[in-house]
Amino acid sequence: MATQDGPFILSGQVCGLIFYSDKGKQYVRRKPTHVNQSEATRESSGDFRTANNAASMIHSAFKPMSSGVSDKGLYDRIRKTALDILYHTSPGVRGNRLLTDGNIACFTAIELNKGALFSKLTSLSPEITINPAADFSVRIPSMTPAACFNPPPNAVTAVLQFRCCVFHFDQKQSAFKQSQPLPISLTASSFPGAEFSFPMKGAENSVLIVAAAIHFLHKEGYKIGDHQHLAGKFLKAVTIADGQIITWHAPSSLPVAVTAAKLPDNSLPWHVNS
Numbered sequence: 001m002a003t004q005d006g007p008f009i010l011s012g013q014v015c016g017l018i019f020y021s022d023k024g025k026q027y028v029r030r031k032p033t034h035v036n037q038s039e040a041t042r043e044s045s046g047d048f049r050t051a052n053n054a055a056s057m058i059h060s061a062f063k064p065m066s067s068g069v070s071d072k073g074l075y076d077r078i079r080k081t082a083l084d085i086l087y088h089t090s091p092g093v094r095g096n097r098l099l100t101d102g103n104i105a106c107f108t109a110i111e112l113n114k115g116a117l118f119s120k121l122t123s124l125s126p127e128i129t130i131n132p133a134a135d136f137s138v139r140i141p142s143m144t145p146a147a148c149f150n151p152p153p154n155a156v157t158a159v160l161q162f163r164c165c166v167f168h169f170d171q172k173q174s175a176f177k178q179s180q181p182l183p184i185s186l187t188a189s190s191f192p193g194a195e196f197s198f199p200m201k202g203a204e205n206s207v208l209i210v211a212a213a214i215h216f217l218h219k220e221g222y223k224i225g226d227h228q229h230l231a232g233k234f235l236k237a238v239t240i241a242d243g244q245i246i247t248w249h250a251p252s253s254l255p256v257a258v259t260a261a262k263l264p265d266n267s268l269p270w271h272v273n274s
Contacts, residue, residue: 160184
């Protein structure tokens, strides 16, 4: 630390030097090359980095489906949920916590478009079956379309789409499978049901998240872009390890840009019941 002399008195930072005043005197000192952080700060930074990286992977993996549906706050909701999951794991591993140690199912609270809830536009409850040792499937039950959808005026078709993403957060890799759009006529007296499936190969020791999106087609054939009638939701989120879906249990001490390793980019066909 040294005093400042001369006709001009500097204040602030210049070229690695910090100029400041104290009790009427002017001083200058070098900017420190290393800032000491407390252990708690370093731990918090590590957990935030983990959550931020995971949120970026999840947001990017679902973007091809969510881009025409989601609001601008989707990424922030994913990141906040990832942080909540980390903060409810064991406190003994702060700074090195993993999402797979937490309750991954918390992601199912996320709506792709906060302004239009998926459940407000359709009462459907797709049956999602995950057999880690065999396959994954989504089944849409038979229904009366007019009773299962809440469409905008002049809509004649509801369109559903599903996307399943597998994440290996430690390797910063993801893969996906996506269904073809499933059109359901709103003027038909009934819909017979449909399903699609694929093998679970490549999903070992991973996190699997399933999302659905819905939009409507106008009677003139175009997609209705009213954001109040565009919705999507994370429907399922599980951790898979050693060929099994892991059930999360809260620790007793607690109150209760990424390059995707893509699977072949072919959308999966639906098998409509006869």
